[in-house]
Amino acid sequence: MFYCPTRIIFARNAVQKAKSHIASLGQRALIVTGKKSAKQSGALADVLAVLTESCVSYVLFERVTENPALDIVMEGKSAFWQNDCDFVIGIGGGSPIDAAKAISLAAANALNRDELYNISAFKSVYPILAIPLTAGTGTEATQYSVLSDPLTKKKAGFGSDLAFPVLAVLDPQYTITLPFKVTLHTALDALSHLLEGLYSNQRSPLVYPFIYKGIASIIKFLPIVLSQPENYPAREELMRDALYGGMVIAQGSTTLQHSIGYPLTSFYNIPHGLANAMVMEDIMELYYPAVQSELDDLFSYLQMSKEDFFAWLDSLPFERKIELSDDFIEKALPQITGSRNMALNPLPVSEKQIRTILANLKK
């Protein structure tokens, strides 16, 4: 099965090119962003120009921080209602876009804070426009939103077909302002999504062309972008790869690779993509017996061995180890084993195996 109800416009000056589609979404937009990047990248100015030219009014909600909290979604719902909005525009990395999705659902279904993961309460949604500024999450083409509860330190996602953006507008130019580390971490998130498309027990060969092409392209172009941040063609490649990653996980979801990363983010503030990357090698080794033919086919397409791939990963400048407190593993384990992605592993994973992977992260 392949399902992607999102109209995707991917181009230079994509926002101008998408003008008629944007104008058809409603009369008054709630624009959901983080603090700086929507302005810094130029995306906000482009969107405001198109809205003004199309006589669509808007209200800015610029309060989303990384790993968006349930409380921010509630604030966004109030802003949406108070201003009589009828659609949302998420401009940012995964955090503002995921918040925009949840705000739309919360406003349409009058959800309270404790209902935000309760997909059975989701009956309708206001149109969602996603404009990504990172080349990582692929959330512009997924039904997921990942939210954090600061009270319980739980980070988890929900998936609902209602959360697919109706329109995704991607302009690689916006990613040129990404700092070095965010470029690296978000690309590793995209790589993780593409690999998980082979790992998931819901994997679908329909998306293998995206997976193969996306991984080959990240291997080639990530080092180029890291040394030449303004290289537009290379940035364009990475943004397309991240979109592929979104389209891939929209079909088969993610696995332990993501479940294990969530507590690293909520307890230690490790950026999402970095958290995935830190366990990437161990997860591949863990899953290898169950997905050997899928991985061998991938590596033969890439014309590299698993060891070559690990050597490439090793060449990237990201942290592998952290100071873990002694009680971290006990606190993280129930979150990991209880996460919905655990059901998608390609083989049964024991608590002991998870403990070993977490212990390997210790400095």
Ligand code: NAP
């Ligand atoms: P992010 O948390 O949205 O942003 C990270 C940082 O990068 C922020 O400081 C942001 O600034 C800055 N930034 C973003 N774009 C920029 C640009 N073009 N130029 C300069 N700075 C920029 O990062 P993300 O990795 O894209 O999103 C991570 C979140 O998405 C996590 O919560 C993760 O769990 C979730 N996720 C969702 C899905 C899904 O399918 N829904 C999939 C994977 C991950 P501002 O604060 O100023 O914006």
Ligand code: FE
């Ligand atoms: Fe991710």
